[in-house]
Amino acid sequence: MLKLKRTTLFYPLAGVAALASCGGEKKAEQNSPLNIIYIMTDDHTRQMMSCYDNRHIETPNLDRIAADGVIFRNAYVANSISGPSRACLLTGKHSHANGKLDNHTVFDGSQQTVQQLLKENGYQTAMIGKWHLDSEPTHFDHWEILPGQGHYYNPEFITPQGRTHYKGYVTDIITDMGVEWLDKQRDKEKPFVLFLHHKVAHRIWMSDTTHLTLFEDKQFELPENFYDDYAGRVAASRHEMGIYKDMDLTYDLKMLHPTLETRLGKAYEHGEYARLDSAQKAAWDGHYQPIIDQFIEADLQGRELAEWKYQRYMRDYAKTVQSLDENVGRLLDYLEENGMLENTVIFYTSDQGFYMGEHGWFDKRFMYEESFSTPLVMHLPKRFKKRGEIDQLVQNIDFAPTMLDVAGIEIPSDIQGVSLLPLLKRDRAPRHWRKSLYYHYHEFPGEHAVRRHYGVKTERYKLIHFYGEDIDEWELFDLESDSLEMHNLYGEPGNETLVKELKAELKRLQILYEDPILEKYPL
Numbered sequence: 001m002l003k004l005k006r007t008t009l010f011y012p013l014a015g016v017a018a019l020a021s022c023g024g025e026k027k028a029e030q031n032s033p034l035n036i037i038y039i040m041t042d043d044h045t046r047q048m049m050s051c052y053d054n055r056h057i058e059t060p061n062l063d064r065i066a067a068d069g070v071i072f073r074n075a076y077v078a079n080s081i082s083g084p085s086r087a088c089l090l091t092g093k094h095s096h097a098n099g100k101l102d103n104h105t106v107f108d109g110s111q112q113t114v115q116q117l118l119k120e121n122g123y124q125t126a127m128i129g130k131w132h133l134d135s136e137p138t139h140f141d142h143w144e145i146l147p148g149q150g151h152y153y154n155p156e157f158i159t160p161q162g163r164t165h166y167k168g169y170v171t172d173i174i175t176d177m178g179v180e181w182l183d184k185q186r187d188k189e190k191p192f193v194l195f196l197h198h199k200v201a202h203r204i205w206m207s208d209t210t211h212l213t214l215f216e217d218k219q220f221e222l223p224e225n226f227y228d229d230y231a232g233r234v235a236a237s238r239h240e241m242g243i244y245k246d247m248d249l250t251y252d253l254k255m256l257h258p259t260l261e262t263r264l265g266k267a268y269e270h271g272e273y274a275r276l277d278s279a280q281k282a283a284w285d286g287h288y289q290p291i292i293d294q295f296i297e298a299d300l301q302g303r304e305l306a307e308w309k310y311q312r313y314m315r316d317y318a319k320t321v322q323s324l325d326e327n328v329g330r331l332l333d334y335l336e337e338n339g340m341l342e343n344t345v346i347f348y349t350s351d352q353g354f355y356m357g358e359h360g361w362f363d364k365r366f367m368y369e370e371s372f373s374t375p376l377v378m379h380l381p382k383r384f385k386k387r388g389e390i391d392q393l394v395q396n397i398d399f400a401p402t403m404l405d406v407a408g409i410e411i412p413s414d415i416q417g418v419s420l421l422p423l424l425k426r427d428r429a430p431r432h433w434r435k436s437l438y439y440h441y442h443e444f445p446g447e448h449a450v451r452r453h454y455g456v457k458t459e460r461y462k463l464i465h466f467y468g469e470d471i472d473e474w475e476l477f478d479l480e481s482d483s484l485e486m487h488n489l490y491g492e493p494g495n496e497t498l499v500k501e502l503k504a505e506l507k508r509l510q511i512l513y514e515d516p517i518l519e520k521y522p523l
């Protein structure tokens, strides 16, 4: 049994009864155990969230979370891909330590997890939405999960009782399930943690029929490095995630036409498209058919085609985020109307970031900023004093210890992440905080052909090692002068001391986190 901690600000569960008898309602509310709602999307990136970046779209409801709390400017993941990211979240450990290295390994749910520790200490635990860990959820009082990646339309869910089919759009359905659990299914006498994991904004970016016409007149700004030639970056040059080269006209961009035979066209026609019911199909075709006709007629080539693909990608992605933002708004309204905002901490984040045309790409996996980073905003009740921006380096392995700390539960010593509570409790930043982050991506061979790599990021620099049978490449970036990570400084004269220091830091982190890769590639 775990020991509960005593803090002055956050009362452990053991203190609840005493509080109820000794003070007024207000005091009880201010000191009552905190509920936790953890909202995570899939592949939603900072470039498409207006409190981070207002070039492309507005996300007023996501921004509302930040406005009532904090926005992390430097939040990162440990391994930029779904299953592993989810395992990092639940265990507070890097991938090599929790065993979920890539999307194909099965997560061992018998290991220590945050929901287990919360449950053992009196929390009710619920998990709704994309799970993607291949084993059954453990230690949840309530769970309804999408099988695998799940579907945008008319999705199936798995529950302990079996499979259920739903009609409608997945983002609405997951939100409905969350609100229903909060409103009717939970035990209102107990604190809770609710994991609400959306499918949006994953490939193939299917809009709700109600949002199909949005953004159609908008021209999205092309990223400066859209036409990257990958000079000096061997691993990047071997990618299979180019908008021009790899994005499928039919599967990804919905151009279904008898004269177009694309690699993944049949998968779309008999897969996601075939799931639409007749009313959904009518709306879908009504919207896309004129675009398809125009596209066939225009017969675009070269850069014109590349930029047309980029615009379609951005529009479809933006529509899915619009629906997400509205649904998050609906959840926030429910919490507000039910007086729950003063005793609930809300996380909003994604399983990783994503490329919106930077380097000419979609997808993630690389340790470059767009996919290594993740959005992170938090709603905080008033008892937390911090508001506004937080610049410290944080990582998704920190979420589990933060939840435990918020609940007043002692953090087991084998958890590798650190609690973010010191950054949230006071307005003043703590004197000591980590100065670097460790990253390790393992999925190769794999879709999109991103090589295995590990690396270290400090406030200013990033050092990456791509390794494998046919690759042994280092990259060094100065993020201050080269935020787009286009110029690999590794091996250039004058950087020897810097490389030495960064390698020493990388080694320190590999020893700290006990990554066995250090034996294979000693530093």
Ligand code: SGN
Pocket (backbone or CB within 6 Å): 042, 043, 081, 082, 083, 103, 132, 149, 202, 203, 204, 351, 363, 447, 448
């Ligand atoms: C699917 C996608 C990939 C994507 C992975 C991982 N292909 O396999 O494009 O990189 O998921 O994404 S698709 O044809 O099925 O859309 S993750 O977010 O789940 O890790």
Ligand code: CA
Pocket (backbone or CB within 6 Å): 042, 043, 081, 082, 351, 352
């Ligand atoms: Ca993802």
